[in-house]
Amino acid sequence: MSAQDAGNGVLTVENKEISSAVIKRLPRYHRYLGDLMAQGVERISSQELSVRMNVTASQIRQDLNNFGGFGQQGYGYNVAYLYQEISKILGLDHENSMVIIGCGNFGQALANYQNFENRGFVTKAIFDVNPEKVGTQVRGIPVLHTDELADFLHKNDIKIAVLTIPKEAAVEVTKVLVDCGIKAIWNFAHLDLDVPSDVVVENVHLSESLMQLSYRLAEAANKKK
Amino acid sequence: MSAQDAGNGVLTVENKEISSAVIKRLPRYHRYLGDLMAQGVERISSQELSVRMNVTASQIRQDLNNFGGFGQQGYGYNVAYLYQEISKILGLDHENSMVIIGCGNFGQALANYQNFENRGFVTKAIFDVNPEKVGTQVRGIPVLHTDELADFLHKNDIKIAVLTIPKEAAVEVTKVLVDCGIKAIWNFAHLDLDVPSDVVVENVHLSESLMQLSYRLAEAANKKK
DNA sequence: TAGATTGTTAATCGATTAACAATC
């Protein structure tokens, strides 16, 4: 099948929807390749990588070939090159400006977390309705009143909105975000957002993650009996 | 196929491994059923639920029947009963005591988050190596030195350890946890933990979640062109 | 009883793994 340049420097295969199973694995490849680079490893075969990552070599080659041929027969993959290409695919080659809505425990924790910035995810402002928080700063990032959200979004080029507010407030804020043209929402609120099809939502439902752990713990205990 | 009582009051189907795809969906069923209860809905058919949850009715029935027949032909499912049964399956019918290791941004945010307690996830202590934090409290939960972790685990019946420390420290702490008999780890550190097969690990890799969002945002932008 | 809806089997679809020709 022919591969073509989509205009952003990333090779994408024509007319082929990438499955979400593949997308979920990309950041993990990125992480392992970053570690390999830090270790000074220059090249790696799908076989070697499969052992480290505990997946099949076949899956690695299949996954990568969704985006183009990054390897070389008889050689394997150049670690730095592959890392760079996956970075591009993941959109880490440009800044992704963010706003955080909700300056509670998680909103503050995310704002304080330096690592996102290293990957180009830069928080420009935090929004909250609490008058005691409005006007303060978190790691130099201003906390504004949620009433100013629409105005701020119109005046600034924001790519990603992070929702760390109670679910009751999330519906209303989501409407504002969509109206202001936000196309990506990182949702920590415990509800499924209703958005137009051109808006992508990535959910982080911590309590659901914890329940899965609890299930598997209980299941393992039952097996023993 | 015959269903039998595994001794914990939860009906489980014999000799059948539940797929992780099913397990991931359980907390969402639980959430929707909780919402329905709050709305005063007494019964619901798989068809009605499928519309609300945006999945197929077939999938709902298949998923539930992994654990037993909770419905009734011609009637549907009793919301309160099904909610209760799924709660049991998820291990929410008993307390799950936790320790949080790492009193940084996320450790504190998780400790401050009241909601986990409502589901039986009770944090008994937080551990950190920072002498300025040791001896303080977060929402009444004591912060102890990580050196005391093994001793604390021996003296208290802790079910779940939450890892919110940098990855460099995570390997060593994980060894201590495993040695002390911890069987469930909720891992926020950016590495894949190496644990015995009887220890379950649930990963929350926030930066990987954010990268998936970034990918999908970039992909949607490419499509438009 | 008749209608509704489950529990469950069968069919379909998609994702993973295996195999191997192409090629560096």
Add this chain to the structure above:
DNA sequence: TAGATTGTTAATCGATTAACAATC
């Protein structure tokens, strides 16, 4: 060149959806 390893097609496996008999 010969050996290694990719890119890619084919085979397998598992998960989802459809269909319907069982039954409340």
